[in-house]
Amino acid sequence: MDVTIIGTGYVGLVTGVCLASLGNKVVCFDIDRDKISKLKEGRVPFFEPGLQDLVKEGMAKGNLRFTVELSDALQDASFVFLCVGTPPTEIGSADLSFIEEAVRQIGLTLDHDIYLVTKSTVPVGTNRRLLSLVSEALEEVGRDPRQIHVTMLSNPEFLREGSAVDDFMKPDRILVGADERWGADILLRMYAPFECPKVIMRLESAELAKYTANAFLAAKISFINEIAEIAEKTGADIREVAEAIGLDPRIGSKFLKAGIGYGGSCFPKDTRALYQIAGSAGLDFHLLSAVIEVNNRQRDRFVARIRETLGDLTGKKIGIWGLAFKANTDDVRESSAIDIVRRLFAEGADITAYDPQGMESARKMLGDTIQYASDPLSAAAGADALCVLTEWPLFRSVNGVKLAEVMRGTHVFDGRNVLADLRMETYGLTYHGIGLCKNLPL
Ligand SMILES: NC(=O)c1ccc[n+]([C@@H]2O[C@H](COP(=O)([O-])OP(=O)(O)OC[C@H]3O[C@@H](n4cnc5c(N)ncnc54)[C@H](O)[C@@H]3O)[C@@H](O)[C@H]2O)c1
Numbered sequence: 001m002d003v004t005i006i007g008t009g010y011v012g013l014v015t016g017v018c019l020a021s022l023g024n025k026v027v028c029f030d031i032d033r034d035k036i037s038k039l040k041e042g043r044v045p046f047f048e049p050g051l052q053d054l055v056k057e058g059m060a061k062g063n064l065r066f067t068v069e070l071s072d073a074l075q076d077a078s079f080v081f082l083c084v085g086t087p088p089t090e091i092g093s094a095d096l097s098f099i100e101e102a103v104r105q106i107g108l109t110l111d112h113d114i115y116l117v118t119k120s121t122v123p124v125g126t127n128r129r130l131l132s133l134v135s136e137a138l139e140e141v142g143r144d145p146r147q148i149h150v151t152m153l154s155n156p157e158f159l160r161e162g163s164a165v166d167d168f169m170k171p172d173r174i175l176v177g178a179d180e181r182w183g184a185d186i187l188l189r190m191y192a193p194f195e196c197p198k199v200i201m202r203l204e205s206a207e208l209a210k211y212t213a214n215a216f217l218a219a220k221i222s223f224i225n226e227i228a229e230i231a232e233k234t235g236a237d238i239r240e241v242a243e244a245i246g247l248d249p250r251i252g253s254k255f256l257k258a259g260i261g262y263g264g265s266c267f268p269k270d271t272r273a274l275y276q277i278a279g280s281a282g283l284d285f286h287l288l289s290a291v292i293e294v295n296n297r298q299r300d301r302f303v304a305r306i307r308e309t310l311g312d313l314t315g316k317k318i319g320i321w322g323l324a325f326k327a328n329t330d331d332v333r334e335s336s337a338i339d340i341v342r343r344l345f346a347e348g349a350d351i352t353a354y355d356p357q358g359m360e361s362a363r364k365m366l367g368d369t370i371q372y373a374s375d376p377l378s379a380a381a382g383a384d385a386l387c388v389l390t391e392w393p394l395f396r397s398v399n400g401v402k403l404a405e406v407m408r409g410t411h412v413f414d415g416r417n418v419l420a421d422l423r424m425e426t427y428g429l430t431y432h433g434i435g436l437c438k439n440l441p442l
Contacts, residue, residue, distance in 0.1 A: 001024045001025070001078055001079060001189075001190055002024070002025050002076045002077055002078045002079070003016070003019050003020075003024045003025065003026045003027070003077070003078070003079045003080075003081065003190075004026075004027050004028075004029060004073045004074055004077035004079070004080045004081070005026065005027070005028040005029060005081050005083055006029055006030075006073070006080060006081065006082050006083060006084060006102050006106070007029075007030060007082065007083040007084030007085065007098075007102065007120070008028040008029065008030040008032075008035060008036065008039065008066065008083070009030075009083065009084075009085060010046065010048065010161055010164065010265075010331070011083045011119055011120070011157050011159065012028060012030070012081070012083030012084075012119075013028065013039075013044070013048075013051065013055075014048065014051065014159060014164045014165060014168050015081055015083060015119060015157070015168065016028040016058075016064065016081075017051060017054040017055050017058050017064060017165075018054070018165060018168040018169055019190065020054075020058035020061075020063040020064040021054055021057065021058060021063075021169075022190075022193055023063065024063065024190065025063055025076070026058070026063060026064050026065075027065055027066070027067055027072070027073045027076075027077070028064070028065070028066045028067070028073075029066075029067055029068070029069075029070060029072075029073035030066075030068065031068070033068050036066045036067065036068050039055065039066040040065075040066050042055055042056050042059060046330055046331070046361075047329060047330035047357045048161065048162070048164050048165070048329065049162070049163070049165065049328060050165040050166070051164070051165055054165065070105055070106070070109050071109050074106065074109055074110060074114075077114055078114060078115065079114065079115045079117055079187070079190065080106060080114050080115070080116050080117065081117045081118075081119050081155075082099060082102060082103070082116065082117065082118045082119060082120050082130075083119045083120055083157075084098045084099050084102050084120055085098055085120070085265075086098070086099060086120050086121055086122055086269075086273075087265075087269060088268075088269040088272055088273065091276065092269075092272030092273065092275065092276055093123070093272075093273055093276040093277075094121070094122060094123050094126075094269070094273045094276075096122065096123075096126060099118075099120055099122065099126075099130065100129075100130070100133060103116075103130045103133045103134055103137075104133055104134075104136075104137045105137075106134060106137070107133065107134040107135070107136065107137020107138045107140070107141075108137045108138075108140065108141050110134070110138065110143075110148060110150070111143070111148065112148065113148060113149040113150070113151075114150055114151070115150075115151045115153055115183065115186065115187060116130070116131075116134065116150050116151065116152050116153065117153045117154075117155045117187060118130065118152075118153070118154050118155065118156075119155055119156065119157045121156060121157075121210050121211065121214075121266070121270060121273075122154075122207060123207065123211075123273060123276075123277050124204050124207045124208050124277055125204065125207070126207065127152050127153075127154050127177065127203045127207065128152070128203060130152065131150060131152040134150050135150075151178075151183040152178075152179070152183075152203065153176055153177065153178050153183055153184060153187050154175075154176070154177030154178070154203050154206040154207055155174070155175065155176050155177070155187065155206070156175055156177075156206055156207070156209065156210035157210075158171065158172065158173075158210075158213065161264070161265075161326070161328075161329040161331050162326060162327060162328030162329045163328065169194075170194070170196075171194055171196050172196060172197075173196050173197045173198070173199060174188070174191050174194065174196060174197075174198045174199070175199050175201065175206050175209055175210075176188060176198070176199070176200050176201070176206065177200075177201055177202060177203040177204070177205060177206025177207060178200060178201075178202075178203065179202075179203060181200060184200040185200075188200075208277075210270075211270050211273065211274040211277065212274070214266055214267055214270040214271065214274075215270065215271050215274050215288055215291070217255045217267070218262055218267045218270075218271045218291050218292075218295070219287065219288070219291045220254075220255040220256060221255050221256075221257075221259075221261065221262045221267075221295070222261070222262075222290070222291040222292075222294035222295050224238065224242055224255075224256045224257070224258050225258050225259070225261060225294055225295075225298050225434075225435075226294055227241060227258075227435070228258035228434050228435025229301075229435065231435040231436075231437070232434075232435050232436070232437075235437055235439075236437060237435070237436055237437040237441070238258045238417075238434065238435030238436065239258075239417065239420065239435075239436070240441075242256040242257065242258070257391075257416070257417070258417065258434045258435040259298070259336075259391075259415050259416045259417065259434055260298050260299055260302050260336045260337075260340060260389060260415035260416070260434070261294075261295040261296070261298035261299060261336050262295055262336070263325035263326075263333075263334045263335045263336040263337070263338075263339070264325035264326065264331060264333060264334055264335065265325075265331060265333040265334060268292075268295075268334040269334070271288060271291060271292050271295075272292065274288060275288050275289060275292065298336070299336055299339055299340055299343070302340060302387075302413065302415050302434075303340060303343045303344065303347075305413065305432060306318075306344070306385060306387070306411075306413055307347065309385070309411055309413075309432070310384060310385055310409075310411065312348075313344060313347040313348050313349045314347070314348030314349075315348060315349075315350060316348075316349050316350065316384045316385070317349075317350045317351075317352070317382055317383045317384050317408065318344055318349045318350070318351050318352075318383055318384065318385050318386070318387060319351075319352055319353075319354075319373075319379040319380035319381070319383035319385070319386040319387070319407070320337070320341055320351055320352065320353035320354070320370075320379060320386075320387050320389060321353075321354060321355075321376055321379060321380075321386065321387070321388045321389065321390070321392070321395050322337050322354075322355055322358075322388060322389040322390025322391070322392055322395070322416070323335060323337045323338060323341070323353055323355040323358040323359070323361075323362040323389070323390065324337070324355055324357060324358035324361075324362075324390050324392075325337070325338075325390070326390060326391065327390055327391045327392045327393065328357075329357065329358070330355075330357040330358045330360065330361050331358070331361065332358050332361045332362050332365055335358075335390075336389065336415070337355075337389035337390055337415075338362065338365055338366065340387065340389055340415070341353065341366060341370060341389075342366070342369075344387075345366075345369050345370065351369075351370040351371065352370065352371040352372070352373050352378070352379050352381075352383070353370055353371070353372060353373065353379055354372070354373040354374070354375060354376050354378065354379035355390060355392070356392055356394055358390070359372055376394070376395060376398045376403075377398065377399075377402060377403065377406055380403055380406055380407050381406040381407070382406070382407070382408050383407050383408060383409065384407075384408055384409035384411070385409050385411040385412070385413060386403070386407060386411070386412045386413070387412075387413045387414075387415060388412070388413070388414040388415055388416055388418055388419060389415050389416065390416065391416040391418045392418075393418075395418055395419065396418055396419060396422065400422060400424060400426070400427040400429070401427055403427065403429070404427040404428050404429050407429075410428060410429050410430045411429075411430050411432065412424055412429050412430065412431050412432065413432045414431065414432065414433045414434070415434065416434075417433045417434055417435075417436065419431065419433075420433045420436055
């Protein structure tokens with residue numbers, strides 16, 4: 001099938017290369033010329049395991065190409081996937097200006113029937129509005145929207161950065177929102193190789209389902225973080241509690257890791273957007289507002305603990321391990337780590353950080369406010385305290401003896417509990433995890 005991707009970011013590029021690997025002819029379009037010129041040379045502009053090889057493979061087979069010309073991107077398109085960003089506005093609702101502009105441009109350019117498939121996460125009612133926008137744009141250039149048929153489909157994406165290719169190729173489920181079943185059925189033919197539940201529903205249900213999924217997962221994280229505080233104050237250990245409840249299949253073991261809270265380009269914006277969606281429907285989503293508040297409080301608590309332990313942070317040297325919002329990605333958008341670094345900097349700390357993949361993207365956000373190290377031990381060298389902010393497995397392999405040697409102080413604040421079972425005390429270090437019991441396990 002002939003597929004066009006509009007917006008070649010994390011979701012768009014992964015969708016494009018994966019559909020190309022299934023034998024479809026894919027053209028990826030983006031307004032970011034720099035991104036497209038890198039991709040034309042076979043270079044992936046961000047870190048995502050497995051993606052680089054698939055880009056090269058798709059290009060070599062002639063199934064994948066990149067363009068900045070919309071007319072070129074649309075000329076043979078049957079399926080047009082909308083994958084542009086829907087970032088938060090100042091009040092937390094989804095900023096739809098990028099997707100609306102993309103759709104308007106499609107309407108101004110289009111000269112044949114297409115299936116217009118929204119992968120971007122958009123508030124309830126958006127797909128219907130996008131369809132009107134295409135019609136208006138078609139009319140603007142003198143084309144009759146009754147002659148050029150656009151079938152609107154919602155196909156929310158559930159991939160996770162860090163395992164995006166795998167998630168796309170082995171999905172838990174595929175949702176298609178549509179007005180009529182036949183349109184959804186045609187899109188599902190493209191997903192025929194995937195053996196998973198494929199669910200067709202109303203456009204509005206598909207839109208709401210995406211936000212609900214992210215809000216529910218965010219709620220699990222905030223819930224376990226609140227329990228972690230109780231554990232810490234009562235002598236329980238959050239890892240044991242999480243294991244115990246996670247064995248219940250009604251609960252499940254995922255998203256039950258206590259820490260400095262969720263971040264990234266989806267959970268923070270999607271929880272806030274769902275709160276706004278509820279508000280626009282005249283509802284006050286109390287539970288979700290608590291989820292968001294608890295998440296912010298985790299960061300406050302973490303910084304407060306450092307301050308209580310070290311005293312005034314002015315001039316204190318702090319080493320940071322991890323800047324990305326989670327392991328296996330270079331994405332620092334709304335990263336809890338970046339927020340904590342900013343707060344420590346605002347309190348006068350002298351910060352040196354290391355992240356295996358996120359240094360370049362972090363530098364764009366933090367600039368020269370901090371120093372950047374080339375490895376974990378250099379980030380910790382001379383530090384009064386070390387903070388672990390992203391759960392990269394690499395941090396577990398750092399030699400504890402050397403770590404204690406290079407640090408000036410002894411405090412290790414682990415915001416992800418990655419070093420929790422490494423007995424840091426045996427190296428003379430003072431370990432502070434989240435929701436952990438200090439006594440040895442049974
Ligand atoms: N990143 C994820 O893990 C993830 C997972 C599921 C869903 N989503 C959703 O998918 C959408 C895209 O997210 P992302 O992380 O891939 O964003 P991204 O910022 O990585 O990519 C968006 C791309 O859209 C391009 N763009 C903006 N306006 C455009 C236009 N008018 N025409 C063409 N391209 C345009 C940008 O240049 C950028 O390359 C969002 O709605 C997000 O919520 C993201």
